Each structure stands twice: as structure tokens, then as C-alpha cells.
Amino acid sequence: AQSVTQLDSQVPVFEEAPVELRCNYSSSVSVYLFWYVQYPNQGLQLLLKYLSGSTLVESINGFEAEFNKSQTSFHLRKPSVHISDTAEYFCAVLNTGGFKTIFGAGTRLFVKA
Amino acid sequence: NAGVTQTPKFQVLKTGQSMTLQCAQDMNHEYMSWYRQDPGMGLRLIHYSVGAGITDQGEVPNGYNVSRSTTEDFPLRLLSAAPSRTSVYFCASSYRQVNEKLFFGSGTQLSVL
Numbered sequence: 001a002q003s004v005t006q007l008d009s010q011v012p013v014f015e016e017a018p019v020e021l022r023c024n025y026s027s028s029v030s031v032y033l034f035w036y037v038q039y040p041n042q043g044l045q046l047l048l049k050y051l052s053g054s055t056l057v058e059s060i061n062g063f064e065a066e067f068n069k070s071q072t073s074f075h076l077r078k079p080s081v082h083i084s085d086t087a088e089y090f091c092a093v094l095n096t097g098g099f100k101t102i103f104g105a106g107t108r109l110f111v112k113a
Numbered sequence: 114n115a116g117v118t119q120t121p122k123f124q125v126l127k128t129g130q131s132m133t134l135q136c137a138q139d140m141n142h143e144y145m146s147w148y149r150q151d152p153g154m155g156l157r158l159i160h161y162s163v164g165a166g167i168t169d170q171g172e173v174p175n176g177y178n179v180s181r182s183t184t185e186d187f188p189l190r191l192l193s194a195a196p197s198r199t200s201v202y203f204c205a206s207s208y209r210q211v212n213e214k215l216f217f218g219s220g221t222q223l224s225v226l
Contacts, residue, residue: 043203043217051213090155099163100171101215105155
């Protein structure tokens with residue numbers, strides 16, 4: 001069975017500073033990887049995904065994540081954060097050919113002015 | 114396009130009561146699933162369905178039943194509620210059985226007294 005570990009439960013950062021949210025996964029087969037974002041009192045929205053091909057994937061709002069198979073990681077980064085990026089971020093893994101998307105515990109990003 | 118619709122948004126139950134959380138999607142998605150979200154634990158998969166008439170268990174299925182009589186609807190039934198069932202419940206769907214991108218509803222906040 002697959003699993004996901006998000007190494008930080010909370011990450012406070014000042015506006016315009018860079019940020020990295022860490023995610024490690026465990027699986028015995030090849031995987032798809034995802035980052036979802038949850039704004040207060042809302043459901044989750046897909047931020048970006050890795051299915052195959054280039055190991056660096058980007059979102060439309062400046063986030064990027066890199067799939068590192070040897071380290072079984074999929075860390076999320078942004079070079080300069082905005083107040084509006086304050087949200088909870090979830091890393092998720094799906095075994096290729098599987099039906100169960102498994103989520104990590106989440107990282108709460110708090111951007112301060 | 115309504116997307117994934119969950120009702121009710123809030124519910125309070127007494128221990129031992131049962132109820133059904135409703136989920137409907139209008140995107141003709143094959144795959145539907147139920148998650149519960151608890152602080153510090155992220156989202157945990159309860160049950161999922163890969164098509165009408167087909168359901169299977171997720172990570173935490175005990176105490177819950179599901180059915181999928183139509184493509185659009187995927188209700189979650191809580192059997193004999195207990196305080197441990199207090200949580201926020203999310204329904205999610207995706208176009209194909211291999212759920213590359215999940216679309217989430219806005220959630221149902223359930224409190225069991």
C-alpha cells in the first residue's frame with residue numbers, strides 16, 4: 001500500500017519570501033503524484049500533478065514541484081509567495097493502475113505581511 | 114455547471130442515530146469517492162466507486178455504507194453515529210477510473226454528540 005508523509009504541519013513565511021513544502025511517499029509500484037490546495041471553508045483543488053515525462057511540473061500561479069524517484073519525494077516550491085497563498089496544501093499519491101488516491105496530513109502555509 | 118454537490122453542509126447527530134450524506138455530480142464522471150478530513154490526519158478514503166453498481170472499501174470503511182445506483186449519485190450512509198464520526202466529509206469525483214484529477218465538493222461538517 002502507498003503512503004504519504006508531509007514533513008511540516010505548519011510553515012510560516014513572510015510575503016515575497018521563497019517557500020518549500022516537503023512531501024515524501026512510499027509505494028512498491030510506480031505512482032502518480034499530486035498537490036492539492038484547500039482554502040478556508042472550501043473543498044480541495046488540484047494545484048499540479050506528475051503523471052509521467054518531465055519530472056518538473058508547474059502550476060499556473062507560480063508553484064512548481066519536482067518528482068525525485070530516488071529520494072521518493074515530491075516537494076512543492078514557490079520562489080516568492082503572496083498573502084493569497086495562505087492555505088492548506090496536501091500531497092497525494094496514486095499507484096498507477098490503482099483507484100485509491102492517498103493524501104498526506106497536510107501543511108498549513110501562513111504568509112505574513 | 115454545478116460540479117460536485119454535497120448536502121447537507123452541516124449536520125448534528127446524537128450518538129446512535131443514522132443518516133445519509135448526499136453527493137451528486139453532473140460531469141458524467143465514472144469515479145466517485147468519499148473522504149473524511151480530521152485535523153492532523155489529512156484526508157482518509159472511506160469508500161469509492163468506479164462506476165454504477167460497483168463500490169469498494171477505502172482506508173477507513175467501518176461504520177459507513179455506500180451505494181451507486183446511478184452515475185450521478187453516490188450517497189454515504191452513516192450507521193449508528195458515534196463521536197468518532199465527527200469530521201468533515203468530502204465527496205470527490207473524476208472522469209476516468211484512474212482518477213488523475215479529483216473534483217471535490219464543498220464538504221459536510223458533521224458533529225456527533
